[in-house]
Amino acid sequence: MSNHRKTYLFYDLETTGLNKCFDQIIQFAAIRTDEALNELNRHEILIRLNPDVIPSPEAMIIHRFSIDQMLSGKAEIEAIREIHQLVNTPGTISVGYNTLGFDDEFLRFSFYRNLLPPYTHQYDNFCGRMDLYPLTILYYLFKPNALNWPDPFDLKLENLSKANQLAEGQAHNAMVDVEASVALAKLLMNQEAMWRYVIGYFDKKTETQRLSQLPIGIQSTFGSHHEGVLIQGVFGAQLAYQAPVICLGQHNHYKNQCLWLRLDREELLSTTVDSIPQTTYAIRKKMGEQPIVLPASDHYLRLSEERLQLATESKKWLESHSQLFHHICDYYQNFTYPKVPNLDPDAALYEVGFPTPYEDFLSQRFHLAPPAEKEKIALEFPNPIRRNQAFRLIERHYPDYLPAETQARSLGLCDYRGERRLTRETAFNQIESLKQEKSLDQEQLRLLDELDHYLRLS
DSSP states (O other), X not given: OOSSOOXXXXXXXXXXXXXXXXXXXXXXXXXXXXXXXXXXXXXXXXBOOOTTOOOOHHHHHHHOOOHXXXXXXXXXXXXXXXXXXXXXXXXXXXXXXXXXXXXXXXXHHHHXXXXXXXXXXXXXXXXXXXXXXXXXXXXXXXXXXXXXXXXXXXXXXXXXXXHHTOOOSOTTOHHHHHHHHHHHHHHXXXXXXXXXXXXGGGSHHHXXXXXXXXXXXXXXXXXXXXXXXXXXXXXXXXXXXXXXEEEEEEOSSSTTEEEEEESOOGGGGGOOGGGHHHHOOEEEEETTSSSEEEOOSTTTOOOOHHHHHHHHHHHHHHHHOHHHHHHHHHHHHHOOOOOOTTBOGGGOHHHHOSOOHHHHHHHXXXXXXXXXXXXXXXXXXXXXXXXXXXXXXXXXXXXGGSOTTOOOOOTTOBOTTSOXXXXXXXXXXXXXXXXXHSXXXXXXXXXXXXXXXXXXXX
């Protein structure tokens, strides 16, 4: 039994753009509550723009932060340390709206870039994570009277907030969105039995047990394959946010992934050994995270008759093509992501692996050391990626202490998806396109002009 009381840390981020490797957080807002959702304290941190980050014009007209505001916050290295402490406070469950779809990975890369442990907030010291977005989908499907649904229907937080009077203020301001998330959670918690059940899907042990109890759909040379209905936001309301699936087993390389094959796609029935990558569609799932897999019972199914028949036919087809099903399982259990050439050190989180105890020790020394001593510690990192990151931190935040011949940034490199940093030229083109193609108000036009001016002077 834990001596640490469980608290929820509702949080939201505003960022310079969507690239988790090359963009940065500019506003972090959080409200900590007890388990009954009573507010304990709140936090708001504004973060200064790094010199090597170009804000996305699209992001600027959404969050409406001016260049002056973005240049007035805390240094990123200090702010991210503070955020890291908040989400790693013992007993903290970090939660928000679509946080596991966007914000959590943004935090992870921010921690990694600043030489902080990127994963401890997920499991250490009785910490964990939740996401209100998939929970809201479950309520929409199975407890629709719990909320007023936007008309026209969508599940954006700002529209849910309007329909249910969750919070007042400008959407895409982080604190306003956090207040809306807390109010939404209170409405969901009113259905006590439902709330207790659905939050269990964010506990690895509970979810592992639930998946093991799903009915067996197919027996193969790999063993027993559970079947279920997978709930995921990307499916959209037209598909009732769900798809019938059969489990292909655990991944052999990414040990935290189990694999689920969609049964409602016609092309599955034309699959050959050579066409598996093109005609099959498998979804990777980690325990305690979305997507959520429910039993494929009448109580949970919201499939059209056509999709239901296709799923039944697909399962029979796989059973009668047992050798091919074996090949499908083998393909997905052993598939690995291709290596990305010219990978930027700040994008190498998934390549570099967990830090060693010695690297953790060096990182702690680096953070505690005065600026004049950081270069010496940076040179001690045995891994060239982490050494480069340490020098980048000195260059960003303590440039007077970096020797003139040392230049840590290599801005032409790629992120882990092969995408490059936003360049000035691309930003100028995006500014012009937004002015021509979008109906912008005066404030948005002023923000784009500010960005244009900043980029021409910097």
